[in-house]
Amino acid sequence: MAGILAWFWNERFWLPHNVTWADLQSTEEASFPQAEDLYLAFPLAFCIFMIRLLFERFIAKPCALGLKVQANGPQKAQPNAILEKVFTAITKHPDEKRLEGLSKQLDWDVRSIQRWFRQRRNQEKPSTLTKFCESMWRFTFYLYIFTYGVRFLKKTPWLWNTRQCWNGYPYQPLMPDLHYYYIAELSFYWSLMFSQFIDIKRKAAKMANYCKCQKLSDLLFLTFAIVFIVSRLGIYPLWILNTTLFELYEALGNFPALWVFNVLLVVLQILHCFWSYLIIKAAYKAISKGKAGKWNPLHVTKDDRSDIESSSDEEETVPRSKTLHSTITTNGTGGANGTNGYLTGSTCSEEH
Template sequence: MTGGFAGKTKFKKVAETAWRFSYFSFAVGLGYWAINDSEHLYDIIQCWTNWPYQHINDKVWTYYMIEIGFYWALLFSQIFFDIKRSDFWQMILHHGITIFLLFISFSINFVRVGTLVLISHDFTDIFIEFAKLIRYAGWNTTLEYFFVIFMIVWIGTRLVYYPFWIIYSVVFDAPALIEKTYSWTNITQSPIVPRILLGMLLGLLVLHIFWTILLVNIAIKSIKGGELGDAREEGDSDSDVELESSSSTDSETEKSKKNK
């Protein structure tokens, strides 16, 4: 076996997925605990009022630090330990953008909008990882029903809430409340950092669209009679088959020797 701690085995995939499912479930609960009494959770305009003199309480600080630490760990494990899937570079880009966004948003005190981005993304990731666990368990009928729920959550959070609620507010609400003369198109106007932040947010949206296309392709294949699978694993599925075939062949060889 080669690659990671245990090679490209089903056990390793399940272990990776179960770990991420556990973390994202914890992170969503932690995030809600951190901001459930904050006005910006229900009124996004509050993300920009009184900026930059917005107090960061201990709960939000703890939540942000844990998330930053997690994504650094995720980036590190993605590079050195996790199974290399077909969207390896897209995932590296995603983790890099996320870390950069967290760093910038914390540095310029855009933490309020940062918490909304984190919670909405982590919430969807719970469904992603749980769907993978169902698939690894071989519960194909359950997976088909759950895939519908997952797609609703994915589209609702990644393609509706994120662009039309969060990014929309960044583009149209933030300038008016922070500095009325601020123009996104005037690239020489200070401050420059919010433009970088917006660029990173749009970069995440591009990745969301890319993964949505993959998900739609999976759905189309399923409708045509195929099984629901993870398009990201197309590049490493052969290795699993080879390992299973090799194990099966070895087992048959041992049995034939005993019979002789």
């Protein structure tokens, strides 16, 4: 184990020439970052996870209810032992052949079975209230850590002169505020390890959708698009990549870790370009659809990552006789019969 650690922490890989780990040991005069500091993130991650549970229950949930966020989940499918067995043991997305077989077995029309499977899939999705609470937690943490970071950064000399980042490097004493910032960030992302299997992964702008504030949601999307593109395609390459690729090399010369980190930063920039393309594509799609009617520049089309699979779960206003006639033509059977009242008082829509 000692040999593996010695190989991993090889000084000639991580550090500039003529610098050793012994040179970076903390003293009474100066405190330097230590690898052992990372261990603090593990207990703090658990604490953050517990804070999240309390926050969602006692702060986010009352706020959501006060904003009239829907507490119920998607509509539940009618209990059916045969379909439930197929859903849980075979497939959640039956093909045409299996649908026809189930239609004959149950004496249901195909569209009723398709609708049952849609409702059953949506039934496993969390409620809007749950999604709102998670989004509010993430929004609150990100807002706090961003505000803290900006307050710290504006006091530093390297905000406008990035060459100041490398003055005296790596003999730079660890600043308490900077240490707190990184440990808090690391602990937060470690806390996601505890919740990754229950997280819903929704953006903070989704809260406006859950509250049915479409104009606010559109405004947040527009703001997000502008901030993302300016920061990722402007500030990041001109400030960050410029100083790590060129200014750091001029100040310290060449060493292996420098290029490893720079390659990772360049890969991140490639991802920024790809994500920006997707954002612009979504905005263009919204604008194009708006041209058909009275266009609102802030109106964003429905998110492709919709919480519910399809709006086809909503009832159509097609007359019942027309729907049944179509069913008979398609399936060769009057599928309304033998449905145990499943279609009573409603019609079914086509699977899109």
